[in-house]
Amino acid sequence: MLRPMDLIAALEGVVGSDRVRAHPLDRRVFAKDAGVKDGPVAAVVFPESAEETAGCVRVARAAGVPVVPRGAGTGLAGGAVPIEPSVMVVMTRMNRIVEVDEQSRTAWVGPGVINLDLSRDLASTGLHFAPDPSSQQSCTIGGNVGTNAGGPHCLAEGTTVAHILAVEMVTADGDIVIVGGDHPDPVGLDLRAVVVGSEGTMGVTTRVLVKLTENPPAVRTLLIGFATVEDAAATVSEVIASGLVPAALEMMDRAMVRAVENYVHAGYPTDAAAVLLAEVAGHAVGVDAEADMIARIAADNDATMVRLAQNDAERALLWKGRKSAFGAIAQSAPDYYLHDTVVPRTRLVEVLSQIYEIGERYGIALLNVFHAGDGNLHPLVSFDAAVPGELDRVMAAATEMVRVSIEAGGSLSGEHGIGMEKRDLMGLVFGPDDLDAQARLREAFDPDGVLNPGKILPEGSRCFDRAPTIGAAP
């Protein structure tokens, strides 16, 4: 067990003194992600290679201090927030696109590469990285791997796990290993499939082999207004049931549309009760027919307006509205809490009305912007955390919203992850044997609780006693 100063000196021995920070201000900055909670930081370290990362993990392990991997800190579930004093291993300096194989449509990238930068850098190749979380201007590929991030275009393309072929990572023992591979169906258990989405509890990602997706030759983007949320949701269900697979199918309610329109002036209809942003992408001959079909289904469901983006600039503006939603709500209150649950698409209307009812009952300001095509709901509560009791009220409402989603056959999280935020709600979805199996898996990767302990699984998930996490050792 090292004393705090010795820990810092040992980390400096690995990466040099300029890349270890322990000033109270640094500790405060790295104590939280984009969610609402913070935690205790022992030191912050910025490795620049897999070897340095491995050295940091070994030092922390020897010191009995947990490791919490961190990308840009845009996560919303507290996945990168330490629960006990931890070494924050910040991967943002490993931000090189190492190698692009245009013919195989793959690229090895550093975990610190920013999601949108990757697609921008690849523009000349006609390829892009498909997952596009709303935070894509700042979130990192390593963070996307950690949370199995989603985004509007995951409706047609699948979430991050479908776009990750291999992960190089540092294990809890401080070894550098690669899971997955560059050829189809690498032999052995597909560990890559569980490492993606493991929120830094199975390894610290140091390099990622991503699958790249061909840019569509043609895209059509539609903005559709409705007089009721029910009409919009019915349109979503009918579009999916019709056999179309839109590239994206996003919904916003009136409160969100007004906030966004006031913020970016994208021409959203502020008198509509709900707005759909629908996109179809593909061969030039196909997209017009598909856009027509969506417009027809919307008209059959009493759409009050349908607008087809006439050019790339207009399309970009419509998307800017959608992706600025979380910035826009800062106008109404200083803090926000963003939910993330999934329900079967056919139950959208019913669950939404229950969510509105919960919001009313708790007297909270509720806005909705979500991936309707996936049934992935994102009710958003704007509030002021400085008001005593306000956060508790918001969290109590959040738990009720999660419950109604699960009762409708849904799940706890679609793309943000469990982290610490929903850890103690896991029992709503899984029984003791299910949680025990997940705990066994985690233990196989990290028997001593070195990597991001206290996340995802509630206390006591393992059905028989296990050793305390190293951070809890005397």
Added chain:
Amino acid sequence: MLRPGADHRGGSVTTLDAATRRLLERLRPESVPPEVGDVPVVAPRRVEEAAEVLAFAGDRGLVVGFVGGGTQLDLGGRIEPDVWVSTAALNRIVDHQVEDLTLVVQAGVPVADVEALLADHAQSAILPETPGAATVGGVVAAGVSGYRRLRYGPTRDRVLEVVLATGYGKVVRAGGRVVKNVTGYDLSRLAVGSMGALGLIGEVCLKLWPIPRGAATVAVDDPEGALAETYRPLAVLETEDGSAVYLTGTPEQVAAQTEELGGVGEPGHRWPDPIDSPMRFSVRVTPRHLAGAVRMIRAAFPEAPLRAQHGVGEVTFGVEACDLERVVAVRHWAEGHGGAMVILAASAGSLPGMDPWGAPPAAHGLQVRVKEAFDPHRICNPGKLPGGL
């Protein structure tokens, strides 16, 4: 058949008592693949029953083999089970949410039945196109994908939920019946291709895709060129009879893409027949090396039937008689190009000294620990996976 004291791979030295044997005989399903011989076969009707069998086997150190349609029994290390657990009685389609595009199905349901049901709704689970007797559970456990993976991704991308009877005798559910989910560790995807190493996959929920109305198969001379020029075809396949691009979309789009390829389109999708040679191999390389792999295989085995998936990076080929030296040369080439050559089928002893999988995975220590976490008694298909796991 059990031989007391015999050196089974799982270390089993137990024999079955007469009463247990009689019970197992009663539970034997009507039809079993010939490969299981006269070893006892149990066919649980519920996943809970499978878990009980595994708990029983774990207590006694009995080695358990899993069997569905019996189409993949040759894949991986050879096992000599004390008892087979068959999915023949796990044969229900549990739930088809047509509008949500999800399907819950028990493991023993044949792939062909599932796809026939879905076709009535213009949907597909994108399972292998020429499945024979393969079951859904078998395809998931063996990690087998169809040709359409170029467009829709491998089978793994469609497994939303699994119910597993683990090697330690519990029923475990993971994932969920929604199309997007990050709730907890993704055991569902881990189960895909796990070859029974974690336990028996009893039930799965699959994500479905709508099948567009337009479909055509267009013969081409240059598959790599066609792949580069065509926007997201379903598949680009090369066989011993030539190459073809498989298109899908609106009828107008398919017509336009057919014209762009300059070929004559045949309506519908004519998938190549499965290779029925007694020895079959799968070469897997990064897509850039696929054409090279085809050339290599053609040079080594000029007569061999082959199925090359351009853009995916897999070539399967069949051989009538053993030619160890050439087979080794193909594996050497594949591994030298960062890939693998897996033996899909071979008669016992025909390829002495050749591991069925080739080079073991890089993170072997983690593989061992995950296997042990789910199968602490090493009773579930022991030795099937690379590295003798």
